């Protein structure tokens with residue numbers, strides 16, 4: 570398969586997906602999301618694929634979030650649609666896949682980038698990786714399942730601190746609070762990811778699929794709908810326009826609470 574924004578390759582039953590917009594810190598624009606949706610569906614239907622390793626190109630970023638330049642002028646309804654379609658075709662599709670997805674977090678995993686990593690079943694981070702959900706600095710909230718998945722992974726108190734302060738945390742801290750499973754030097758990241766996936770590959774595929782489905786069933790789904798609606802509402806605020814414009818104009822934002 571040939572894509573413009575991602576690299577994909579199957580080696581020894583592992584599908585390697587690399588988000589490949591290094592100059593934009595692998596930010597998720599519409600094309601990248603569409604290509605991801607396509608390759609995720611391909612992974613699901615292709616028997617040769619037993620596991621998926623997802624990473625970002627370069628050493629700086631896994632994914633620095635959704636592409637802010639694309640949604641700057643969105644309305645409430647467009648914001649809601651962005652979250653709903655993205656969640657269904659990419660983020661929930663990964664989480665509900667019968668094949669195990671592992672995120673190898675090679676650098677910044679911010680906003681939609683951390684949400685992408687959290688949709689995966691397992692996370693391994695490089696020591697240099699930094700993670701956070703900075704959406705409130707833009708007048709937004711996470712819209713790709715982040716409020717739900719972070720809460721499930723680290724608990725309500727830590728999730729609310731990360732989301733409301735918008736601060737990034739180190740890989741070491743992420744491991745301590747259960748956000749990532751392992752932290753390794755950047756040079757060993759892919760080896761560590763392969764070591765885990767090679768073990769899983771040896772196990773019974775239908776049992777792996779059942780395990781994923783059962784573990785996923787442990788969470789309450791209702792919150793996702795609340796998040797989609799609230800995410801859409803943010804697009805109707807002046808603060809959102811100010812936050813996005815400030816980012817694009819490379820200046821500090823001045824929020825008015827309107």
Ligand code: COA
Pocket residue numbers: 592593594596633634635636637638677679680681703704707
């Ligand atoms: N959307 C669109 N473009 C982005 C982006 C995003 N989420 N994150 C980074 N980029 C772009 C920058 O605009 C810049 O493009 P340019 O070279 O054309 O100006 C390029 O990627 C490099 O980023 P830059 O900000 O110059 O790198 P930095 O090392 O100074 O800072 C970050 C790195 C990750 C701290 C910073 O890029 C950042 O805060 N990104 C946004 C993170 C975010 O808010 N994500 C949530 C989105 S909902």
